[in-house]
Amino acid sequence: MIDFIKKGKKLFLTSLASMMLFSTVLTSSFAAETDVLTKSSVNEMLQYEFSSEVMSVDKDDLEKSLTDTFDNLDLVLKGMKSERNLQEAFLEKTSLEDDVKRDLEEYFSNSQDDEKELNNLIRDVKDQIAENHSVLPEITEVLLLQSNSSIKSEDKVQATILPILLRLALKEAVKKKMGKKIKRMAYDEFEERIEPEIWAEVEALHEQYNGDIDYDGPEDKNELNGINQGEKVFNIIHKRTNKHLLRFHMKRVDKGRSIDFHWHKKDDNFEWHHGQTKITKSNQFPEHWGED
Structure with missing residues (x-):
């Protein structure tokens, strides 16, 4: 994954060392048990029926997009504050519980950046991902469609969320520069x-x-x-x-x-x-x- 996306992340070891991990341990700055994606959980998520618009013949691309989404929820949620279309698609097309969606809507409508509130929301979304293995594919599909609206190959969306992560990161760069x-x-x-x-x-x-x-x-x-x-x-x-x-x-x-x-x-x-x-x-x- 590109370097700027990895900033602020840290690796951690858990007592679950015997489990087969998917490529690496994915964490955020407030690491929780739900931050661990096992190979079996990723395989279950890949059973989700992605729309024909985002399906790729390369299964590895979808696996990478799933884990990239999971590992960068902070950037995704923060970036949505200025991406109304992405907000609406995220809230409409994902099966997050109503109370989590309400908290997300409140966060999106607040002009201030509250890191504590953001961290709580990421924890709640990751809890939902742990409970319902369709949630992460749903979020990833929204990002795939939003990020690649103009980047297509043979009328098929490329199965990578990199463009939207890049765009959201560049927005954050401008905001940080400005103060x-x-x-x-x-x-x-x-x-x-x-x-x-x-x-x-x-x-x-x-x-x-x-x-x-x-x-x-x-x-x-x-x-x-x-x-x-x-x-x-x-x-x-x-x-x-x-x-x-x-x-x-x-x-x-x-x-x-x-x-x-x-x-x-x-x-x-x-x-x-x-x-x-x-x-x-x-x-x-x-x-x-x-x-x-």
Whole structure:
């Protein structure tokens, strides 16, 4: 799995060492017993009747998508806060219990990011997965359909949830770079005016390099607020060679009253400013990135 998705995860050993695990032990930051997927449970989940729209001849692809979904529920649920279509599909097409769906709806409607609430929700969803082996395939199918609406092969959806995980992670990168203060001032306009263009670039790279791309975000523990204070928001990297393919930047200009968004591409040796767009406000933006 690409590196950015693995951030924040940790491996743990349990007394269930005698069980046959599916490839690895999958955990979140608040590891619980339900975080262990056995090979037998994955096989049961694969008996779920995926729609013909998402079925792949490669069973390994579906197995990987199931475990990727399970291991990244935090990113999926957090990302849904700004993905209304994904929210609706998730709540409509999954057989989660009504009380869990109500808690999810409340979380989605809250503009604030509450990590404790998110962790409780992930625990509840994983409990449901442990009790009902159709829940994880249902969630995975929603992600497959949402993530690959424009990435198809011979009229069949590719059985990988990587595109939507990548998109949700890039959204989080922009929010982290901005910090809560700038996010309140500029994020909605960014989503409307800039995100579709930069996402089209990333999606094209995903297709060009057959999904063999990685991501590097704005986090930097050695800088103020733990965020790179230069222009960098994220880089898209060719996973095999580790070379940059695209660099997305944000810069305060006009004495702090505007943010200039643009990106650089490998195609022209990163010389040109592509997609250059400003978001301007009457008040100055905070001086530092990542301020809460």
